[in-house]
Amino acid sequence: MSGPIFIGAECMNQEIFDVAIIGGGPAGLSAAIYAGRAHLRACLFEGMSAGGQMFNTSTIENFPGFSIVDGPELSQKMEAQVRQWGTEIIYSHIAKLKREADLFELTNYNEETVLARTVIVAAGSIPRKLQVPGELELAGQGVSYCATCDGAFFRDKDVAIIGGGDSAIEESLYLARLVRQVTVVHRRDALRATKDLQERAFANPRIEFLWDTTVEAIEGHARVEALRVRNVKTQAVTALPVAGVFIYIGMLPNTAFLEGLVELDEYGYVVADESTLTSVPGLFAAGDIRTKDLRQIVTALADGAMAATAAERYLGKRGF
Template sequence: MAKEYDIIIIGAGPAGMTAALYASRANMSVLMLDRGIYGGQMNNTASIENYPGFKSILGPDLAKEMYDSSTQFGAEYSYGSVESVVNDGDTKTITTDMGDEFITKVLIIGTGSEYKKLGVPGEEDFSGRGVSYCAVCDGAFFKGMHLVVIGGGDSAIEEGIYLTQLASKVTVIHRRDQLRAQKITQQRAFDNDKMEFVWNSNVTEIVGDDKVEGVKVNNNKTGEDSFIDASGVFIYVGVQPMTAPFKGLGILDEDGWIPTDELMHTKVPGIFAVGDVRKKNLRQIATAVGEGGTAAQQAFDYIQEINSKQNV
């Protein structure tokens, strides 16, 4: 028998947990579904210094605080990877890899995104210990140090410029001989005395002992190998949304992101999207929390509207 809820939230990151808090506090029956432990990428963050209310807090500790808050009014939590979602109009049917089936009036998608990896030795080993994918999140830990940025698109160059406010020097390593970033962004980078560029090169290994000490680089034109000393490596070779189960709903753009309006509505009534899975620029805990609260309120209003129609 399928279990029924007013609202099901797929993804228990900061956006999903905030939505669960607001929705359950409004006396909605709520289920959070996640393929792993609650908290999302917060669990991979050693220290968070840019979330209001905490000067500094361990990522897993903030995740636990949010989880305790999100479930205090009765929201349930369950493990499982979503395999399919079927839109039945006023209800949505969700099936997981655990064989569970759920029916909900409202679906809130908060499955997030993941950074594309280089796939080189040392990348996983030093994740959180010198390897980062977010300058805004981690740049402050590297004040006065030499940093490497890998990539040549808008994110890589914009984040590289941001890091120059903190680092002694930022070296951008790009596999081509020219950047892909917007021209105005490129010019700002070229005009920045703290930025230098290594062209036609691929990082083949991230090296260190307890923390990052540098990167091995191969020039893809000459075949020459070299080593660059660095205390931190910031990788920007792309971000991809985790939206595979939702391909049949007609809510994804050509790159797999979920566009919404400012109130978190997707193209399908009763389906909302929050957090890093949305098509947007800034992916931070603070923005995710706001989106979760907005989606929950909109979900409540949507359910009230459905109920009023059914009672007519």
């Protein structure tokens, strides 16, 4: 294994890191604060902007202690707190991670590498896209991937949910408490969601179903106004007027760079519980990237704290 030849002033001076954190969303930032406070030699690698999905959320209404908090502002505050505790943030995307002997080697897209004794993967996941016209253009203007986050903006309005799995139906039930009407648009004639969820959704007068239907386009000027939908049996194309559309056709965890190294579940998430321990000693998984029931900022923050503490214990047992 070659020595480190990396990017970033502080990082270049480090022979081998105690902890390398991949991903600067809430999970990674929390891990970086805890690692800094534990006086570990730590470095955080972020491929885009500190804050992750939180940075892209304009209004957060469920962060305890703040009735409303601005996502970019919260991200900047957490980033400043990371630097305050001495963990450097390096803006670089990690393309490859491998383990040899007791060390991890991280490689970025420029083929630059760095070595670490432990790694916390906090690279998150991204919602699978519908890939139809209007989706990107109207993102945040009625197109959403998170009902918990954005549902309150659609009080007493009509919205559509795309999907037929557990998430789509759970979120339909959640939205039905807020909005006037939820239309579940599903490409088949039966749901994949569990029976209990199905029964509750079918019994809810505010939820209706558009079966055998796919979305061709999301339409609107500056905000979502309608979906153009196609019945796959009759091929009839019609307009469904809605103020918002929530897309639940699955998530894509950012685990491509981990394949072959660590155990992933059938959906590609890193297998780990609240302890954040993975199938690989010294490798910890925090936040949305790991198998879990609730993917939110507070659960990601808790994971980051757990992962840094677990890394500290791991290093302590080995005399570092």
